[in-house]
Amino acid sequence: MKPYDFAVVGAGVFGAWTAHFLRQSRASVVLLDAYGPANSRASSGGETRVIRMGYGPDELYTRWAMRSLPIWRELAARTGREIFRQTGVLWLSDDADAYLKSLCTVLAQERIEREELKAEDITRRWPQLRFHDVTGGVLEPNSGLLLARDAVQTLVKELVANGVDYIQSSANVPSGDGSTLRAIRSSAGESISAGTFVFSCGPWLPKIFPALLGERIFPTRQEVFFLGTPSGNADFRPPKMPVWLHRTHADLPYSLPDIEGRGFKIAFDRHGERFDPDTGTRVVKESSVEHLRGYLREHIPQLEHAPVLETRVCQYENTWNGDFLIDRHPELENVWIAGGGSGHGFKHGPALGEYLNERILHGAPGEPRFSLAAKQTAQHRAVY
Numbered sequence: 001m002k003p004y005d006f007a008v009v010g011a012g013v014f015g016a017w018t019a020h021f022l023r024q025s026r027a028s029v030v031l032l033d034a035y036g037p038a039n040s041r042a043s044s045g046g047e048t049r050v051i052r053m054g055y056g057p058d059e060l061y062t063r064w065a066m067r068s069l070p071i072w073r074e075l076a077a078r079t080g081r082e083i084f085r086q087t088g089v090l091w092l093s094d095d096a097d098a099y100l101k102s103l104c105t106v107l108a109q110e111r112i113e114r115e116e117l118k119a120e121d122i123t124r125r126w127p128q129l130r131f132h133d134v135t136g137g138v139l140e141p142n143s144g145l146l147l148a149r150d151a152v153q154t155l156v157k158e159l160v161a162n163g164v165d166y167i168q169s170s171a172n173v174p175s176g177d178g179s180t181l182r183a184i185r186s187s188a189g190e191s192i193s194a195g196t197f198v199f200s201c202g203p204w205l206p207k208i209f210p211a212l213l214g215e216r217i218f219p220t221r222q223e224v225f226f227l228g229t230p231s232g233n234a235d236f237r238p239p240k241m242p243v244w245l246h247r248t249h250a251d252l253p254y255s256l257p258d259i260e261g262r263g264f265k266i267a268f269d270r271h272g273e274r275f276d277p278d279t280g281t282r283v284v285k286e287s288s289v290e291h292l293r294g295y296l297r298e299h300i301p302q303l304e305h306a307p308v309l310e311t312r313v314c315q316y317e318n319t320w321n322g323d324f325l326i327d328r329h330p331e332l333e334n335v336w337i338a339g340g341g342s343g344h345g346f347k348h349g350p351a352l353g354e355y356l357n358e359r360i361l362h363g364a365p366g367e368p369r370f371s372l373a374a375k376q377t378a379q380h381r382a383v384y
């Protein structure tokens with residue numbers, strides 16, 4: 001097999017966008033995935049993902065989200081797919097929430113459109129929701145959601161049409177010859193040589209690089225529910241229902257409106273237990289359904305007894321604090337690692353691909369927060 005300029009291992013959102021930008025430089029690129037782009041085990045395999053600009057005080061991720069949204073829109077326009085839905089994103093919180101105050105400041109600095117709302121505005125505009133603990137909120141009217149699985153699969157189809165070779169096969173655990181990785185072997189027995197390798201294997205990164213990342217990326221089990229809404233009831237679809245995030249609740253509930261008849265999506269952002277992305281069972285626990293019903297009773301009474309149409313068990317691939325890991329391998333000079341999406345990475349796929357491309361091809365300086373050196377081994381979530 002011919003040597004490629006670049007081999008990208010993992011066709012989730014990070015790998016697909018990385019391959020896109022590398023290919024734009026006319027390099028030869030091969031993209032591998034063990035189970036398929038945005039497959040059901042992958043973190044990118046969900047139906048929908050939120051794209052919001054607000055990140056509390058964290059200007060870095062606000063700027064990356066701002067950079068990414070138009071690139072998602074361009075993909076949608078090029079391919080004719082409705083990848084982005086502008087549903088609005090509603091932050092719900094209280095007066096003591098410093099995160100929300102900083103979020104408003106950063107959105108104002110960046111000239112991002114927003115509406116600051118009082119509790120009575122929220123009750124009036126969304127009477128189907130009841131948040132007794134919420135005293136105010138912020139609406140990002142131009143944000144919304146991405147059709148995640150479709151977006152990644154559409155992008156990979158476009159990559160193939162543009163000359164990227166896609167191979168559905170698992171790459172072995174790489175072992176370098178001194179300071180360089182010459183080739184990887186696929187599960188089909190092929191040897192794939194490349195000048196540079198990018199490992200964008202999401203929650204599998206600790207399995208690929210156990211010594212390096214076994215204690216630095218923590219995959220956690222996350223459950224997602226899709227609820228059936230009453231027939232003819234538009235309260236839980238756009239334009240009546242935005243994406244919302246309920247920050248005053250300890251379990252950090254968030255919800256996405258019913259899109260394409262899949263149901264009203266609701267989940268808790270609190271980290272679950274450790275999870276194995278290959279073998280973990282993806283059936284939600286009965287106790288979780290009970291817990292959800294309790295939440296619905298209090299906050300969305302119309303849906304207290306709504307049928308659960310579908311569930312998903314996915315995993316976050318958390319770094320210690322939620323900052324991404326995008327860095328060169330410390331021993332193999334032609335190997336890069338991109339991962340650690342930490343439950344918020346999807347929206348940033350385009351910005352990440354562009355950043356990595358600049359680093360690899362043009363030697364752009366690295367952001368210290370994304371470095372391997374900054375990754376600690378004890379969890380302390382700081383990026384939301």
Ligand SMILES: Cc1cc2nc3c(=O)[nH]c(=O)nc-3n(C[C@H](O)[C@H](O)[C@H](O)COP(=O)(O)OP(=O)(O)OC[C@H]3O[C@@H](n4cnc5c(N)ncnc54)[C@H](O)[C@@H]3O)c2cc1C
Binds near residue numbers: 033171346
């Ligand atoms: C329930 C849930 C909700 C989320 N909500 C949001 C949200 O609202 N907004 C947001 O921005 N983000 C969100 N995220 C986070 C986001 O989905 C992830 O950060 C992002 O999808 C990670 O992408 P990735 O490409 O790093 O990993 P993945 O999508 O997991 O891709 C890794 C790929 O590598 C492949 N692979 C692994 N090992 C090998 C190997 N040896 N050889 C070949 N291929 C291999 C896998 O098959 C897989 O396809 C959410 C995540 C979850 C689980």
